[in-house]
Amino acid sequence: MSPQNGPVLRLAGVHKHYQLGAHRIDALRGVDLDVQAGELLALTGPSGSGKSTLLNLCGLIDTPDAGDIELNGQPVNALDETARTLLRRDALGFVFQNFNLIPVMTVAENVDYPLFLADVPPAERRARVAAQLAAVGLAEHAHHRPDALSGGQRQRVAIARALIKRPSLVIADEPTASLDSHTAEQVLALMRERGRAEGAAFVIATHDNRLTARCDRVVNLLDGRIQCAPC
Amino acid sequence: MRALLTWLKFAWHNTLRNRRRSLVTVSIVALGAAGMLLAGGFALYTYESLAEASARDSGHLVLGTPAQFDRDEDVPLQHGLSGVQQLRATLLADPAVRHVLPRVAFTGLISNGDKSTVMLAAGVDPDGEFTVKGPFLTVTAGKTLAADAAQPQVMLGADLARNLKARPGDSLTLLASTTEGAMNAVDVVVAGLFTTGVPEVDKRMVYTSIATAQQLLVTDKVSTLGVFLDRMEATEPARQRLAAQLPQLAVQTWEEQAAFYRAVRNLYNRIFGALGLIIAVIVVSVVANAMAMAIIERTREIGALRALGTLPSQLLCTLGLEGALLGGAGALLGAALALAISALLHVFPMDMPPPPGRSVGYPLLVTVDASMYAVVMSLMLLLTLTASLLVARKTVRLPVVDALAHT
Ligand SMILES: Nc1ncnc2c1ncn2[C@@H]1O[C@H](COP(=O)(O)OP(=O)(O)OP(=O)(O)O)[C@@H](O)[C@H]1O
Ligand SMILES: [Mg+2]
Secondary structure (H helix, E strand, C coil): CCCCCCCCCEEEEEEEEEEECCCCEEEEEEEEEEEECCEEEECCCCCCCHHHHHHHCCCCCCCCCEEEEECCCCEHHHHHCHHHHHCCCCCCCCCCCCCCCCCCHHHHHHHHHHHHHCCCHHHHHHHHHHHHHHHHHCCHHCCCCHCCHHHHHHHHHHHHHHHHHCCEEEEEEEECCCCCCHHHHHHHHHHHHHHEEEEEEEEEECCCCHHHCCEEEEEECCCCECCCCCC | CCCHHHHHHHHHHHCCCCCCHHHHHHHHHHHHHEEEEEHHHHHHHHHHHHHHHHHHCCCCEEECCCHHHCCCCCCCCCCCCCHHHHHHHHCCCCCCCCEEEEEEEEEEEEEEECEEEEEEEECHHHHHHHHCCCCCEEEEEEECCHHHCCCCCCEEEEEHHHHHHHCCCCEEEEEECCCCCCCCEEEEEEEEECCCHHHHHHHHHEEHHHHHHHHHCCCEECCCEEEECCCCCHHHHHHHHHHCCCCCCEEEHHHCCHHHHHHHHHHHHHHHHHHHHHHHHHHHHHHHHHHHHHHCCHHHHHHHHHHCCCCHHHHHHHHHHHHHHHHHHHHHHHHHHHHHHHHHHHHHCCCCCCCCCCCCCECCCCCCCHHHHHHHHHHHHHHHHHHHHHHHHHHHHCHHHHHCCCC
C-alpha cells in the first residue's frame, strides 16, 4: 500500500504453539523478522520447522500466542477479524501451492476478483486486468476457466491475482511445489520481475535450493527459530 | 447493486457445478411448491363452492328477530317475523339486494292415512325459491311447487316418499301444532320428489308453500327472510347497512348459518396446514442437505476467498443467493406444474368421492389464486434462503487457516 520508510512487515518475539490433544507443539519460539519493501525473501527450513505457521501469521490469517506483528507500521494483533479481512484485501496478496483459483470464474474474473472486492470502478478494473494478464503472458487465456490451463499457467494467474491491487506484501507458501523444476524457475522469475514492477515484497516458503539462490535474502528456520543472521 | 449482481452470477455458476444435485434439489422444491399450490387450490375451490352453495341455500343474509337465532320456540313461530310485505319492500330498495325469500320452518307429522312420520318442513315462496336458488336440489319425479296450484302442494324428499309410498299426484295430510298450541291438519297433494344428496335431509324434508304453512300453523308470520345479493363480496357491506337500517332485527350472514361450511373449512385448514408444514420441513431439509454438501466440498475455496479479503457476510450473501436460486427455480417450476395440472383438471374432469354425510361426489377442481401463488413462491424462496444461510453460517466463519487446510 502506501510506501513506508520502515519495513513492510515486522515480527518481534512471535510465538505460536499448537495443541494436539495432550501434546503441545511449539511451532514458533520467538521469531524476529523484518521484511523490507519490495524484497524477495526466501524462507527455508526442514519440514515441520514452522514455515507455514510463520507465513499464516504474516498473511494475517492466523494469530500469534505472543509477540508483535506490524504491517506497514500498523500493529495488527489487536485487530478484529473484519479489520484483518479488510487489511488482507487492501495490503496483502496470496499465492498458494495448489493455486486455489476459483474454478467457476474465468482467468480474467479470477484476476479481477480483488479489484471487485475493493470496489474499484469497472472501467479501471477492465484496464488493470488486461494489463496484468498481458504482463504474465496470459492475455489470450482471459476467458478460459482455470481447469483449461497448465499448472504453470495457473500459478501465473495466481500471481496476477495477488499483484492486481498493488499489495505491499505477497505471501507465497510453496508456490512452486506443485510444478516441475523448469516451470518452477519460470514462475519464480515472474514473481521476481512482477514484484519489482509492482513494488511488492514477497515472502516465499520453499524447499528448493535452486530457487532460494535467486532471492534477495534467505531466512532459515529450524524448530521454530530463525537460524542464521540475515545475510 | 452491481456487487449483488456479481454475487448472483457467482452463485448461478456455483449452482451449475454439480448439475445433478441442483436438478434433484430444484425438482423437490418444485414438487413441494406444486403440492402446496394444488392442495391449497383444492381447499380454496372447496371453500368457494361450499360458500356459494350455502349462500344460495340460506340467502347471503338471513333476517329474523334476535330471539329467532338464539332462543328455542315453545310454539311454532313464537319468534317469527310479521309485517313481511313492508319489510320486503324496504329490503328490495337496497341496491345490492336482488331477491327476498321468506321461509317458514316448522316440524310436524306427515301421514298417508295408514302411516305417519316426523317431517322437517319449510314453507317457501314457490315462485322465488326454485328459480332464485338454481339447482340446489334435484327433482327426481313430478314437478316443483306451483304458485297457482288449486290445492295445497308439497314436495317430498325421495327417501321420505319411499317411506310413505307416495308418488306425485297422491294425497297426504300434514299435521302440526298451531301458534296457539292446538293441533291442525291440512290435506296436500304431492307435486314432486327431490334429492339433495344429503340422506339425512332426503329422509325428513318437506317443502310446501308459505300460504299452506301459514294456514297449517294459523299465522301470518314467517320464520326468517333470506336476502339474496348480486355478489358474494357484497355480503359484509350489505349486512352492516341492513343491520343499521333495521335495528330491531338480527341480520346474520350465510356463514353464520352454514355449520357444514365452517366445519369443512376448519378440518381442511388443519389438514392442509399440516400438509404444508410437512412439505416445508422436507424442502428445508433437502435444500439444507444439498447446500451443506456443496459448501463442504468448497471449504478450501471459501478459505481462499476469505484470505483474499472476502468478508463472511459477503460469502453468506452469495451462498444464500445460491440457495435462493435453487428455491426460485423450484418455485417457478412448481407453479408451472400446478397451473398445468389445474388446467388439465378443467379439460379432463375428475370426481372426488362424496364427503361424509353426502351421497354424491363433486368435481375435483383447484382454484388458481394469484395471491396464493405469490405467497407459496415467496415462502419457497424464503425457506431455501434460510436453509442455505443456516448451513453456510459455520463454514464462512471457520478460521481461514482451517478452511484452507480442508481437503
Ligand atoms: N493445525 C495444526 N495443528 C497441530 N499442529 C500443527 C498444525 N499446523 C502445523 N502444526 C505443527 O507445527 C509444526 C510446524 O508446522 P508447519 O506447517 O509450520 O511446518 P512447515 O515448515 O511449513 O513444514 P512443511 O515444510 O512440511 O510445510 C509442525 O510440527 C506441525 O506438525
Ligand atoms: Mg508448510
